Amino acid sequence: MGETGLDLADVVKRYGDTLAVAGVSLTAERGAVTALLGPNGAGKTTTLEICEGFRRPDSGRVRVLGLDPARDAAELRPRVGVMPQSGGVPSGARAGEWLRLVARFHAHPVPPGALLERLALTSCARTPFRRLSGGQQQRLSLAAAVVGRPELVFLDEPTAGLDPQSRHAAWEIVRELRAAGVAVVLTTHYLEEAERLADRVVVIDRGRVAAAGTPAELTGSVSRLRFSSRDPVDLAALTTALPAGFAARALSGGQYVVEAPGGAVGPELIAAVAAWCASRGVLAEDLRIGRRTLEDAFLELTGHELREP
Numbered sequence: 001m002g003e004t005g006l007d008l009a010d011v012v013k014r015y016g017d018t019l020a021v022a023g024v025s026l027t028a029e030r031g032a033v034t035a036l037l038g039p040n041g042a043g044k045t046t047t048l049e050i051c052e053g054f055r056r057p058d059s060g061r062v063r064v065l066g067l068d069p070a071r072d073a074a075e076l077r078p079r080v081g082v083m084p085q086s087g088g089v090p091s092g093a094r095a096g097e098w099l100r101l102v103a104r105f106h107a108h109p110v111p112p113g114a115l116l117e118r119l120a121l122t123s124c125a126r127t128p129f130r131r132l133s134g135g136q137q138q139r140l141s142l143a144a145a146v147v148g149r150p151e152l153v154f155l156d157e158p159t160a161g162l163d164p165q166s167r168h169a170a171w172e173i174v175r176e177l178r179a180a181g182v183a184v185v186l187t188t189h190y191l192e193e194a195e196r197l198a199d200r201v202v203v204i205d206r207g208r209v210a211a212a213g214t215p216a217e218l219t220g221s222v223s224r225l226r227f228s229s230r231d232p233v234d235l236a237a238l239t240t241a242l243p244a245g246f247a248a249r250a251l252s253g254g255q256y257v258v259e260a261p262g263g264a265v266g267p268e269l270i271a272a273v274a275a276w277c278a279s280r281g282v283l284a285e286d287l288r289i290g291r292r293t294l295e296d297a298f299l300e301l302t303g304h305e306l307r308e309p
């Protein structure tokens with residue numbers, strides 16, 4: 001029981017000319033939520049599929065609960081829960097029947113009826129998977145991943161497209177899994193979700209680990225001032241009006257940020273920004289001070305531009 005949930009070293013996977021995973025090393029502990037973040041096409045799903053034993057890496061070492069997912073698939077199957085991005089449920093399977101079927105493969109499953117109830121699926125228990133709404137399909141797929149009381153779960157975008165109530169229900173399940181000592185490995189594009197839910201975050205970009213750490217480690221402790229403006233802001237002019245070391249730069253969507261490497265935001269910075277804005281007739285809206293968010297850190301690591309892989 002003591003071994004690490006997941007341990008990858010130098011994993012590489014190509015699809016023809018596409019280097020989807022370019023030497024990924026990462027670990028995920030038991031009793032912790034590890035979030036894999038990255039732009040579309042970064043290699044997250046491929047990495048998960050290798051861990052799940054659905055794909056073989058070209059090279060590198062993969063250990064899931066101390067075992068090799070390719071060689072020890074039969075031993076791992078009852079111990080690992082998987083929620084694939086595509087749902088993983090046959091289109092004609094009825095929700096309740098499918099969950100009961102999956103439960104039968106496990107020695108001590110969570111009672112399927114209770115799980116259906118919990119995820120608000122009782123009323124559609126007789127509905128075939130393809131007729132469920134997108135959110136219901138997601139919830140059923142999550143239920144199927146956890147019904148067997150796994151030691152490790154892989155959840156590929158478990159909350160994509162869920163309404164706020166369903167998302168909270170999914171978070172609660174993830175937190176309970178963590179409290180029960182399960183290694184939870186998930187992907188998400190909701191960075192606020194990762195910041196709130198994950199103990200550790202691994203940012204994957206172009207098939208490589210761009211950064212890894214706790215959300216607090218990635219966001220850092222240095223505060224910054226931000227504001228938005230409908231009017232254009234002359235960044236060079238603003239920067240000259242700031243206390244030494246501070247600089248202003250633009251984010252997307254008319255947002256601006258003022259910070260100094262290692263410098264703390266103090267009252268004199270706020271006064272300087274406000275005075276400069278007043279002198280230029282710029283109305284600074286949503287002016288606030290705080291640490292950078294995980295989304296800030298993510299965009300700084302992976303770039304602001306939408307791009308081809």
Ligand SMILES: Nc1ncnc2c1ncn2[C@@H]1O[C@H](COP(=O)(O)OP(=O)(O)OP(=O)(O)O)[C@@H](O)[C@H]1O
Nearest residue numbers: 015018020038039040041042043044045046047309
């Ligand atoms: N079966 C496949 N055949 C060929 N190329 C593939 C295949 N699966 C994935 N790719 C390519 O590998 C790269 C990584 O894809 P992957 O699905 O792992 O990314 P991802 O990070 O999960 O993206 P998303 O956030 O969009 O789900 C992409 O360039 C993708 O086009």
